[in-house]
Amino acid sequence: MEPKVVVTQPFPGQRPGTSGLRKKVKVFQEPGYLENFVQAIFDTQKELGGGVLVVGGDGRYYNRTAIQTILRQAAANGIAKVLVGRGGILSTPACSHAIRKHGAQGGIVLSASHNPGGPDEDFGIKFNAANGGPAPESVTEAIYQRTQKIDRYRTLEAGDLDLDHLGASQLGKMAVQVIDPVADYADLMGTLFDFEAIRHLFAGGQFRMKFDAMSAVTGPYAVEIIENRLGAPPGTVMNGTPLEDFGGHHPDPNLAHAQELVALCQGTEGLDFGAASDGDGDRNMILGRDFFVTPSDSLAVMAANAHLIPGYAEGIVGVARSMPTSQAADRVAERLGIGCYETPTGWKFFGNLLDAGRITLCGEESFGSGSDHVREKDGLWAVLFWLNLLAARQESVGDIVRDHWRRYGRNFYTRHDYEAVDAQAAAGLMDHLRVLLPTLTGTRLGAYKVSYADDFAYIDPVDASRSEGQGIRIGLEGGSRLVFRLSGTGTQGATLRLYLESYEADPARHDQETQAALAPLILIANDLAQIQERTGRAQPDVIT
Ligand code: VG1
Numbered sequence: 001m002e003p004k005v006v007v008t009q010p011f012p013g014q015r016p017g018t019s020g021l022r023k024k025v026k027v028f029q030e031p032g033y034l035e036n037f038v039q040a041i042f043d044t045q046k047e048l049g050g051g052v053l054v055v056g057g058d059g060r061y062y063n064r065t066a067i068q069t070i071l072r073q074a075a076a077n078g079i080a081k082v083l084v085g086r087g088g089i090l091s092t093p094a095c096s097h098a099i100r101k102h103g104a105q106g107g108i109v110l111s112a113s114h115n116p117g118g119p120d121e122d123f124g125i126k127f128n129a130a131n132g133g134p135a136p137e138s139v140t141e142a143i144y145q146r147t148q149k150i151d152r153y154r155t156l157e158a159g160d161l162d163l164d165h166l167g168a169s170q171l172g173k174m175a176v177q178v179i180d181p182v183a184d185y186a187d188l189m190g191t192l193f194d195f196e197a198i199r200h201l202f203a204g205g206q207f208r209m210k211f212d213a214m215s216a217v218t219g220p221y222a223v224e225i226i227e228n229r230l231g232a233p234p235g236t237v238m239n240g241t242p243l244e245d246f247g248g249h250h251p252d253p254n255l256a257h258a259q260e261l262v263a264l265c266q267g268t269e270g271l272d273f274g275a276a277s278d279g280d281g282d283r284n285m286i287l288g289r290d291f292f293v294t295p296s297d298s299l300a301v302m303a304a305n306a307h308l309i310p311g312y313a314e315g316i317v318g319v320a321r322s323m324p325t326s327q328a329a330d331r332v333a334e335r336l337g338i339g340c341y342e343t344p345t346g347w348k349f350f351g352n353l354l355d356a357g358r359i360t361l362c363g364e365e366s367f368g369s370g371s372d373h374v375r376e377k378d379g380l381w382a383v384l385f386w387l388n389l390l391a392a393r394q395e396s397v398g399d400i401v402r403d404h405w406r407r408y409g410r411n412f413y414t415r416h417d418y419e420a421v422d423a424q425a426a427a428g429l430m431d432h433l434r435v436l437l438p439t440l441t442g443t444r445l446g447a448y449k450v451s452y453a454d455d456f457a458y459i460d461p462v463d464a465s466r467s468e469g470q471g472i473r474i475g476l477e478g479g480s481r482l483v484f485r486l487s488g489t490g491t492q493g494a495t496l497r498l499y500l501e502s503y504e505a506d507p508a509r510h511d512q513e514t515q516a517a518l519a520p521l522i523l524i525a526n527d528l529a530q531i532q533e534r535t536g537r538a539q540p541d542v543i544t
């Protein structure tokens with residue numbers, strides 16, 4: 001096993017987006033593409049030398065190949081030990097937990113999350129720091145800068161390692177340990193939630209639920225936790241076998257992509273509880289019978305009810321939400337008298353707040369929620385939180401949320417995505433809005449007066465780092481908002497995201513249909529941003 005140095009050339013545009021570097025598999029297959037990025041991680045993250053690294057992915061196409069490449073490079077770059085999930089599998093939250101539990105210096109997560117998988121679909125790579133969380137912008141920027149200058153990478157002349165059996169082996173001077181991807185994570189969940197109460201809920205035989213793993217990484221985790229440890233009937237977990245192409249679907253837990261599950265929750269025979277997670281296991285969708293819990297509401301309900309969950313019984317210190325997430329959680333934080341933070345999109349911005357003990361819970365509108373138990377959002381954690389809540393309150397999902405609205409008011413919320421639009425047209429649309437911004441405050445948009453309009457910039461309260469250009473925010477009187485931003489996870493053209501929110505205090509008006517309630521704002525937003533003229537699209541591709 002000889003170390004070797006391979007001469008290489010930079011690839012333009014290896015800049016990580018909202019959550020790591022995501023490209024088509026075909027791009028990652030170009031000779032040197034993955035290797036360059038991995039070498040840039042080792043070149044810039046010096047503490048990995050002589051240290052421990054965790055590696056795992058969501059099992060999508062190219063996962064195994066990429067892991068073997070990374071192992072050879074790690075060995076040639078002086079990493080002392082790599083922990084890798086069996087079969088190359090680690091959900092994103094389980095990877096975060098493994099980094100923290102083993103005191104590793106970092107981790108490499110292989111996933112394109114909710115994007116489709118397969119030879120013609122997407123792949124991704126992300127570096128997580130020693131706190132278990134996605135690297136902060138300073139680190140991702142340093143890695144990117146290195147990729148643009150790189151001229152050689154180190155690897156080892158060696159064959160593939162067996163990743164399918166637990167145990168230790170050696171690659172050159174580096175130790176490799178294949179670890180159980182599920183056990184530690186399942187144990188952690190057992191420390192946070194009242195498993196006894198949830199077991200009781202299932203044992204009663206009345207309560208019916210399904211968890212849709214969407215043929216992605218959470219299948220084995222959900223079977224172990226929900227069926228084996230909590231005693232839900234076999235078959236509670238659907239699509240539970242991870243497939244390299246996720247069965248040809250988008251492993252994206254929302255009303256558009258999890259239709260099979262949505263249908264099972266409808267009507268008088270509908271399930272009491274339906275839940276789903278995404279490709280890498282960090283997202284969640286929560287459904288009751290004929291009831292969809294928006295992720296923004298889910299965060300607010302969790303914050304308001306955290307004291308009912310053993311892991312949070314002593315109360316929560318604060319909450320954070322990404323900027324486009326609805327302001328429902330803010331109202332709970334205000335009433336509890338705890339800290340409340342608005343961060344840019346992407347989990348990396350929660351890391352400092354969690355590390356500094358300023359927040360306990362955080363979430364995003366994009367079906368992500370989590371807590372200080374790891375440093376990633378966590379799909380199954382959210383599902384177990386809701387199960388624990390249902391067991392504790394003995395009420396339906398819908399009743400719990402409607403009760404929440406009565407207490408706090410309802411934030412109607414929707415996101416409209418225009419996918420794969422022309423990148424220049426999308427950039428032009430954002431520029432157009434930026435030009436308008438300074439003229440908007442104090443004027444009227446339809447029936448609404450504009451209270452503020454800005455391009456969101458964030459100063460991290462812990463380390464004072466500054467992030468600019470994080471999306472256009474237009475706040476309207478009465479708590480309504482319009483938010484526009486471009487996705488940082490797509491692999492084709494640009495994706496425009498339009499986020500809309502309005503606030504309704506009157507319980508008599510809480511039962512309106514969401515799109516209808518937001519219709520006036522939808523019109524204003526389309527008009528203001530000239531969406532149809534500029535993108536050629538009359539309708540969004542996905543509404544969540
Ligand atoms: C999207 C979501 C964002 C999320 C990110 C990663 O980013 O909007 O909230 O953090 O995906 O999610 P964007 O830039 O496309 O809007 V996932 O489940 O990678 O890890």
Ligand code: CO
Binds near residue numbers: 114278279280
């Ligand atoms: Co994900």
